[in-house]
Amino acid sequence: MxxxxxxxxxxxxxxxxxxxxxxxxxxxxxxxxxxxxxxxxxxxxxxxxxxxxxxxxxxxxxxxxxxxxxxxxxxxxxxxxxxxxxxxxxDDGAWARVVRRQVASLAALGEILQDGTDLVRGSPEGAARMRVANEVFAWLADVFAHAPPMPGETRTAGRAAPEEPS
Amino acid sequence: MxxxxxxxxxxxxxxxxxxxxxxxxxxxxxxxxxxxxxxxxxxxxxxxxxxxxxxxxxxxxxxxxxxxxxxxxxxxxxxxxxxxxxxxxxDDGAWARVVRRQVASLAALGEILQDGTDLVRGSPEGAARMRVANEVFAWLADVFAHAPPMPGETRTAGRAAPEEPS
DNA sequence: AAGCTGGTTCAGTACTGACTGAAATCACGA
DNA sequence: TCGTGATTTCAGTCAGTACTGAACCAGCTT
Known part of the structure; x- marks a missing residue:
């Protein structure tokens, strides 16, 4: 050929x-x-x-x-x-997966920052700084929680980025 | 010290x-x-x-x-x-900027895919494949378009991720 | 002026990881 | 069983780049 x-x-x-x-x-x-x-x-x-x-x-x-x-x-x-x-x-869902990966990655970062909250307990100034950071990720999670389902997605996906099993 | x-x-x-x-x-x-x-x-x-x-x-x-x-x-x-x-x-907005960067990056990818639409014109099968991909990014843009403003954001940000000038 | 002290620049080192050519392996047909 | 084409593995090369030590520069202090 x-x-x-x-x-x-x-x-x-x-x-x-x-x-x-x-x-x-x-x-x-x-x-x-x-x-x-x-x-x-x-x-x-x-x-x-x-x-x-x-x-x-x-x-x-x-x-x-x-x-x-x-x-x-x-x-x-x-x-x-x-x-x-x-x-x-x-794969038909390849690009969707790219998007989901990125979003999931951000969600993971949010988790890490969340975990850091304990480290600044004891300093009101540090706690405030950390709260600002966490608010952004809370906002992000919220945005996707209330978003319509992604095309090709079955459920409304309460959490950010569920990966289907292989 | x-x-x-x-x-x-x-x-x-x-x-x-x-x-x-x-x-x-x-x-x-x-x-x-x-x-x-x-x-x-x-x-x-x-x-x-x-x-x-x-x-x-x-x-x-x-x-x-x-x-x-x-x-x-x-x-x-x-x-x-x-x-x-x-x-x-x-910076107070550092982590917000991280999020915005990622989102902007996805938007850019969406643009690229959009541009690829012309390349598969002529093949209905290819066009369909491309449409599936583009729908995902359209969905993403839509999600952020209708999202509440990010904490620390002034406007409701119709487009994905405007960067404030230096 | 001499001596600190904080900051920057530069050249060299080490490392990571993508990419390849060639050898090895596999699967099938004769 | 052999041969042949497709595929995989492997070792080596190469490029990019993070990181550092050491030299260098600019103000302040005495």
């Missing part, structure tokens, strides 16, 4: 996504590229070799990063009968 | 904060320690030397990282008349 090389415009876009992933999320650059590419790839199913060609990375890197993306559920594998090749496609 | 060494409990907590900053935000470990320490330090004003002693880092590192924290407005400098020493304290 001849792969038509992806247009420059697409590659630039993929690069933006990859940069975001690398800078903001700590995801390896190549993993970001894969994610970006699979998001706009047609057809959605792409073999590792195809992806490697599209984004210009080695097969070895593909193995590593596809496994990473798979382990966090950002891509799903699928195979066709009579074929040995494994195809990958971006 | 004799500095009483910070209790173990406090140091452990500072370390948790630092770890969060380093892992989730890409902030240098020491900067995270400074931020954590200043959050629970009593008194709130601490000199670079004091901080260095408390978290066990070199003065040089303090210079670098205090400047970093200052440049993003997480700490503020203050001086006392008749003294040369510069004192630092955590």
């Amino acid at each position: 001849v792969l038509d090389p992806p247009p420059d415009e697409a590659l630039r876009w993929v690069e933006r996504i990859a940069k975001y992933c690398a800078d903001q999320d700590g995801v390896p650059l190549i993993a970001g590229r894969i994610l970006g590419w699979l998001t706009i790839a047609v057809p959605a199913e792409q073999s590792a070799t195809q992806i490697a060609a599209a984004i210009g990375a080695s097969r070895a890197s593909l193995t590593t990063n596809l496994r990473l993306l798979d382990s966090v559920g950002f891509v799903t594998q699928l195979t066709h009968p009579g074929e040995r090749t494994v195809y990958y496609r971006v | 004799v500095l009483d060494p910070p209790p173990d409990e406090a140091l452990r907590w500072v370390e948790r904060i630092a770890k969060y900053c380093a892992d989730q935000d890409g902030v240098p470990l020491i900067a995270g320690r400074i931020l954590g320490w200043l959050t629970i330090a009593v008194p709130a004003e601490q000199s670079a030397t004091q901080i260095a002693a408390a978290i066990g880092a070199s003065r040089a590192s303090l210079t670098t990282n205090l400047r970093l924290l200052d440049s993003v407005g997480f700490v503020t400098q203050l001086t006392h008349p008749g003294e040369r020493t510069v004192y630092y304290r955590v």
Whole structure:
């Protein structure tokens, strides 16, 4: 099968996504590229070799990063009968998961700050400072508690970011 | 002035904060320690030397990282008349800013995905995939648009995360 | 002026982690 | 059982960067 090389415009876009992933999320650059590419790839199913060609990375890197993306559920594998090749496609909820991860991460930070409250007990000035910090996270939790359910979400999610089991 | 060494409990907590900053935000470990320490330090004003002693880092590192924290407005400098020493304290809105940064970052990601919509035009299957992704970010923007103002926020903030000018 | 003291700059070190090429392994067909 | 293509593992390279020690600078004090 001849792969038509992806247009420059697409590659630039993929690069933006990859940069975001690398800078903001700590995801390896190549993993970001894969994610970006699979998001706009047609057809959605792409073999590792195809992806490697599209984004210009080695097969070895593909193995590593596809496994990473798979382990966090950002891509799903699928195979066709009579074929040995494994195809990958971006999971429908991948980007939702990115959002949820970020939100959950903030919630975790809120927990930590909460725990710090005890440390400043004894100093009214310190306690006040800590209260200001905690209010922000209380506000955040509140915002999501009263938010409509995320698209693709089943429940209204009383707590910030429940992760579905693998 | 004799500095009483910070209790173990406090140091452990500072370390948790630092770890969060380093892992989730890409902030240098020491900067995270400074931020954590200043959050629970009593008194709130601490000199670079004091901080260095408390978290066990070199003065040089303090210079670098205090400047970093200052440049993003997480700490503020203050001086006392008749003294040369510069004192630092955590900015009241520091943690709010952390939250806002994260949210803004997600909004930016939403923009990027939005821009990708054009790339899949021509393939109904790809367009559908992209729409699913965009819906999540639309939902997120909506949540914050209808949220009560963040504590310490002046306006109701129609857009996600306006940064006050320096 | 000399000597402190607090602050900054700079060059070097150490470390982490992404990425790759090549070897090893696996799964299936003949 | 052998061969072949796809995949994985592994060791090594490389880049980026956090951190530090040491030298340097600027005011104050005597």
